[in-house]
Amino acid sequence: MNFDYSEEQQLLADSVRRFLAKDYDFETRKKIVASDEGCSAEAWATLAEMGVTGLPLPAEFGGFGGGAVDLMGVMEAFGDALVVEPYLATVMAARLVARAGNEAQRGSVLPRVVEGRMRLALAHTERGARYNLAQVKTAAKPVAGGWQLEGEKVVVLGAPLAEKVVVSARTAKGISLFLVDHGALRLRAYRTLDEMRAADISLQAVKVGADALLGEEGGALPLLEEVTDFATALVCAEAVGAIKFACDTTLEYLKTRKQFGVPIGTFQALQHRIVDMYIAHEQARSMACVAASRADSAQSVRERQLAVSAAKIKIADACRHVSQESVQLHGGMGMSEELKVSHTFRRLTVIAQQFGDAEHHLGRFAALDTEGT
Amino acid sequence: MDLNYSQEELAFRDEVRAWLNANLPQDLRDKVANYGELGREDLLRWHRILAKKGWVAPAWPKEWGGTDWNLVQRYIFEEELGFVGSPPLIPFGLSMCGPVLLRFGSEAQKRRFLPRIYDGEDFWCQGYSEPGSGSDLASLKTKATRDGNEYVVNGQKIWTTLGHCADWIFCLVRTDSNMAKKQEGISFLLIDMKSPGITVRPLVLMDLGREVNEVFFEDVRVPAGNLVYEENKGWTVAKYLLGHERMNTGRVGASKRELAKLKAFASAQPGNDGEPLIRDPRFRDKLTRVEVELMALEITNLRFLDQMRRTGQPPGADVSMLKIKGTEIQQAITELAMQAVGPLAQPFVPVGSDAEFDAFTAGLAPRYCNYRKTTIYAGSNEIQRNIISKMTLGL
Numbered sequence: 109m110n111f112d113y114s115e116e117q118q119l120l121a122d123s124v125r126r127f128l129a130k131d132y133d134f135e136t137r138k139k140i141v142a143s144d145e146g147c148s149a150e151a152w153a154t155l156a157e158m159g160v161t162g163l164p165l166p167a168e169f170g171g172f173g174g175g176a177v178d179l180m181g182v183m184e185a186f187g188d189a190l191v192v193e194p195y196l197a198t199v200m201a202a203r204l205v206a207r208a209g210n211e212a213q214r215g216s217v218l219p220r221v222v223e224g225r226m227r228l229a230l231a232h233t234e235r236g237a238r239y240n241l242a243q244v245k246t247a248a249k250p251v252a253g254g255w256q257l258e259g260e261k262v263v264v265l266g267a268p269l270a271e272k273v274v275v276s277a278r279t280a281k282g283i284s285l286f287l288v289d290h291g292a293l294r295l296r297a298y299r300t301l302d303e304m305r306a307a308d309i310s311l312q313a314v315k316v317g318a319d320a321l322l323g324e325e326g327g328a329l330p331l332l333e334e335v336t337d338f339a340t341a342l343v344c345a346e347a348v349g350a351i352k353f354a355c356d357t358t359l360e361y362l363k364t365r366k367q368f369g370v371p372i373g374t375f376q377a378l379q380h381r382i383v384d385m386y387i388a389h390e391q392a393r394s395m396a397c398v399a400a401s402r403a404d405s406a407q408s409v410r411e412r413q414l415a416v417s418a419a420k421i422k423i424a425d426a427c428r429h430v431s432q433e434s435v436q437l438h439g440g441m442g443m444s445e446e447l448k449v450s451h452t453f454r455r456l457t458v459i460a461q462q463f464g465d466a467e468h469h470l471g472r473f474a475a476l477d478t479e480g481t
Numbered sequence: 482m483d484l485n486y487s488q489e490e491l492a493f494r495d496e497v498r499a500w501l502n503a504n505l506p507q508d509l510r511d512k513v514a515n516y517g518e519l520g521r522e523d524l525l526r527w528h529r530i531l532a533k534k535g536w537v538a539p540a541w542p543k544e545w546g547g548t549d550w551n552l553v554q555r556y557i558f559e560e561e562l563g564f565v566g567s568p569p570l571i572p573f574g575l576s577m578c579g580p581v582l583l584r585f586g587s588e589a590q591k592r593r594f595l596p597r598i599y600d601g602e603d604f605w606c607q608g609y610s611e612p613g614s615g616s617d618l619a620s621l622k623t624k625a626t627r628d629g630n631e632y633v634v635n636g637q638k639i640w641t642t643l644g645h646c647a648d649w650i651f652c653l654v655r656t657d658s659n660m661a662k663k664q665e666g667i668s669f670l671l672i673d674m675k676s677p678g679i680t681v682r683p684l685v686l687m688d689l690g691r692e693v694n695e696v697f698f699e700d701v702r703v704p705a706g707n708l709v710y711e712e713n714k715g716w717t718v719a720k721y722l723l724g725h726e727r728m729n730t731g732r733v734g735a736s737k738r739e740l741a742k743l744k745a746f747a748s749a750q751p752g753n754d755g756e757p758l759i760r761d762p763r764f765r766d767k768l769t770r771v772e773v774e775l776m777a778l779e780i781t782n783l784r785f786l787d788q789m790r791r792t793g794q795p796p797g798a799d800v801s802m803l804k805i806k807g808t809e810i811q812q813a814i815t816e817l818a819m820q821a822v823g824p825l826a827q828p829f830v831p832v833g834s835d836a837e838f839d840a841f842t843a844g845l846a847p848r849y850c851n852y853r854k855t856t857i858y859a860g861s862n863e864i865q866r867n868i869i870s871k872m873t874l875g876l
Contacts, residue, residue: 109486109553111787117482177482359874379870380863386874387802394780395773401484421773467766473773474765 111397113181120158121181127154128189134448137190146305147193147269155193156224164199164338166206169218176341176403180396183342187349190448190455192304194227194266200339201228201274204285207331208323213287217272229270231261231293231309232332239464241332246311248277248284254317255279255286260310267307268297274322275311281326288316302455330409337416340463341403344396344423347459351392351426354434354452355385361438378437385430392426395419414476417469423459424466431456484780486557494557501565504530513566514742516844518690521604521646527568528601538575538599541583545591546599552790556729556782563734571643574598574605577722578651581669585710585718594649594671608638608652608672608696609719616864618653619663619716623698625654625670627705627712632656632670634678634701640858644681644694647674657713669715671707678702686854688847723860730800731807733779739814740772747821758821771813778806798872801865808855808862815849 113121132140132151140148155161160182165171172178186195202221205213205228220226237243246259257277267273273293275286292314295307323331359382362373372378399419406412431453435442442449464472486494509527512519531537532546539555541547550558562570570576579598582591597603614621623636634654644650650672657666674681678701684693710718747759747768758764782803785796819826826846856862870876 109490109783109787110483111784112791113482180482359876362876373876376867376870379874379876380866382874382876383866383869386869387805390781390784390799390802391774391777391806394777394784397482397484397780397784398776401482418773418776421770422777425770470766470769471762473769474762477769478760 113177117178117181120160120163120178121185123158124155124160124182125185125188127158128185128191132189132191134190134451137192141192141299141303145269146299146303151191152193152227153224155195156222160195161198161224162222165202165218165222169206169214170222171218175405176338176345176400179342180345180400183345184349184352187346187351187455188353190303190350190451192302194229194269194305196339196342197229197264197266197270198227199342200335201230201270201272203335203338204230204274204331205287205322207334208285208328209287212319213322217287226271227266227269229264229266229273230335231264231267231273231275233262233264234260235262239468241336242283242329244276244278244283246275246277248279248286250279251315254315254320257286257288257311257314257316260308262308263300263306264309265300265304265306267293267295267309268305273309275309276328276332277311279325283328283332284325285322285328285331286316286320287322288314288320292316300458302458303451333409333413336463337412338403340416340420341396341399343459343462344392344399344419347423347427347456348389348393348396350452350456350459351385351389351430354430354449354456355382355389357449357452358382358385358434358437361441365439381433381437385433388426388429392423395422399423410476410479414473417464417473417476420464420469421466421473424461424469427456427460431460484783486553490553490557493554494561497558497561498565500534501561501567504534505565505567506530509568510566513568515841516848519568521643524568524571524643524646525601525604528570531570532600537570537601538579540576541579541595541599545583545595552786556786559729560734560737563729563732563736564738566735566738571604573607573643573647573651574603577607578605578649578671581651581709581718581722584721585669589706590671590709603648604643604646606641606644606647606650606674608641608650610640611637612639616861618719619667621653621655621667623652623654624658625656625668625703627656628702630705632703632705632708634670634672634698634703636698638696638698639693640684641681641694641696642692642858644674644696645683645691650674650696651709653715653719656715660713664716666713667715667719668712669709669718670703671709672698672701672703676701676703686851688851690847690851692851731778731782731803732811733775733782733807736775736807736810736814737779739811739818740775743814743818743821744768746818750821764817764820767813768817771810771817774806774813775810778803778810781806798868801860801868804859805856805862805865811855812852815845815852819845819849821845 159172162171163174163178167173198221205217234245248255248257257275271290273288273290275288276283277286294310297307300306362378362382363371365372396419399416402412402415434449435453438449441447444450509523528537536548538546539548539550539558543549579595582594609618611621611623625632625634652670652672653667654670655666656668660666678699680697682695683691684695686692748757750758752758752761785799789796822842822845825842828843829846
């Protein structure tokens with residue numbers, strides 16, 4: 109039993125944190141969010157140099173073969189700094205390519221992702237599917253020379269920035285994945301609540317070649333579940349970083365803001381509330397450890413899913429609790445767009461529901477738990 | 482990062498678990514499982530079994546009977562005690578008076594009291610709270626006046642857990658009322674419960690259990706040699722105890738056992754639709770949230786332990802967090818257990834009496850009532866929040 113990061117993990121987390129503190133401070137981030145692209149090519153290049161883009165990808169393509177635990181410190185730093193780069197989207201799609209792709213697909217995509225020259229997205233969610241990964245109506249029909257995709261994908265994170273998009277679609281054999289060039293897709297792009305870039309994708313008679321099929325036809329669901337659990341573990345760690353920031357900045361405010369002639373932190377009504385925020389932070393951190401430790405090293409799929417769901421229940425509750433309290437304890441200032449804490453509020457609000465809210469995971473946990481008895 | 486115990490730690494756990502299972506008498510196990518009232522003899526019987534094995538005071542120095550286990554082993558042992566469902570080891574001697582004597586006691590005091598605590602010959606209780614001094618402990622008024630080689634004690638203690646079973650009581654008493662700060666002028670005194678002038682009166686709680694007492698002191702004469710540390714320095718001793726490493730304060734093992742019992746029970750108990758109650762999503766969601774809180778508490782506990790192992794620093798105020806979450810979880814489980822039996826929670830059978838019907842079911846409501854104490858005792862959870870606020874957050 110040990111809860112330490114290894115030396116490499118700690119070094120990487122520290123250097124990412126230093127880089128973000130210097131070149132991704134809140135003012136810089138504002139400019140990045142307001143830019144046309146909504147992300148920073150320089151930051152992406154630096155992250156690639158540091159090995160962050162290659163970390164979760166196989167060594168044979170220049171990556172480091174890292175798992176969720178290796179990424180925890182990085183994700184925490186991202187949560188602290190509110191990084192808006194399409195990292196999560198790229199990692200999810202890249203890991204699908206790594207898991208399912210043939211040599212040509214892996215060779216054409218993964219080295220470029222590792223080097224920071226290619227960003228990706230995963231187009232899976234559909235209107236009305238909520239968090240049910242098995243619900244896919246988008247259809248892929250075999251046509252001469254390949255496939256034709258028909259349907260709609262919504263809230264595809266990072267899609268406006270991605271050179272290639274992994275699209276899920278149902279074929280005669282079940283849910284399948286296709287690696288599609290950005291140029292072949294019609295996007296309605298927008299900003300998300302947490303100031304990232306996403307798009308709805310309308311697929312109308314989109315033709316792709318036979319070589320676009322990623323992995324076995326009809327075999328995508330377990331892979332989607334796996335990569336979604338992995339991503340869930342990552343956002344749990346990211347949430348811990350954001351929660352920590354929200355707690356620290358609120359504590360600082362309680363010590364400096366004066367009312368009735370004294371710092372408001374002298375009021376017990378507020379002291380107990382910030383203590384509960386810190387307790388939520390510790391409990392969330394513990395569960396983020398559980399999720400990361402089991403996301404890619406679990407003995408069984410069931411064990412992985414139980415751990416990830418348990419973690420996401422706690423993280424989702426903690427995201428809501430801490431984000432709401434951090435705004436409340438800041439008073440009117442917490443509402444202001446000017447303060448970073450309101451942006452942290454927005455990210456935590458999204459994470460609470462990303463890849464399933466607490467209720468979704470309560471349902472999954474209960475089903476798995478009952479199944480095991 | 483590795484959340485699993487090492488092979489050696491697992492082997493240790495298995496050894497402890499096997500021994501506890503083999504040596505916990507069945508009647509005591511049943512009594513605990515059915516939430517029966519544990520009396521002095523029940524408690525001492527289990528205490529002596531462990532003492533004979535050499536496991537009753539693992540944290541004590543080896544020369545006084547400690548086991549020389551490392552932090553993780555001690556934690557595992559304490560969790561296994563809870564998990565197996567043994568009677569609790571009463572902390573007043575083993576983890577309160579004992580550590581105080583080891584830290585502050587004279588050689589004579591150590592030699593006189595420690596072996597008797599270890600062997601379960603003396604049953605101790607704690608004289609801290611007074612009618613006017615609960616959370617504001619330092620305002621206590623029970624007075625000890627020096628008279629030759631003795632102190633003369635007058636006053637009253639309250640909420641004295643198991644005072645009716647005790648041979649000895651360690652007390653905080655006021656030896657000087659003229660100090661500038663109320664924390665000064667307090668002394669730590671060991672008092673024989675058989676001393677003339679002591680009256681113990683039961684305080685019946687809402688579960689009708691016999692657990693806590695009022696203890697009255699009227700001109701009780703105590704040898705001056707029973708003063709621990711220096712006169713008027715009792716607050717230092719009390720603070721040491723508060724900060725004394727209490728890594729099992731979340732009582733994860735016991736809650737795991739209770740949660741498993743609750744789940745088994747809810748799987749067998751029908752809900753309104755005749756399906757097992759555990760399939761009722763409204764009940765199930767509450768249950769899962771408690772389960773997740775308990776998982777988080779266990780990992781948090783282990784993280785603190787790991788940190789302590791690496792830094793050598795006791796976790797300090799963060800132990801308060803374990804107390805807050807641990808007791809909230811204990812209460813939540815008792816609440817869900819009572820909820821699980823629905824209308825059958827109404828029959829009320831005081832603990833320890835002969836129940837004509839299912840003793841387990843009838844014990845759930847009294848237990849729910851009784852467990853409201855957990856967020857109040859040992860420093861209410863509000864006091865714990867004050868401690869974190871002041872010590873950790875600097876407010």
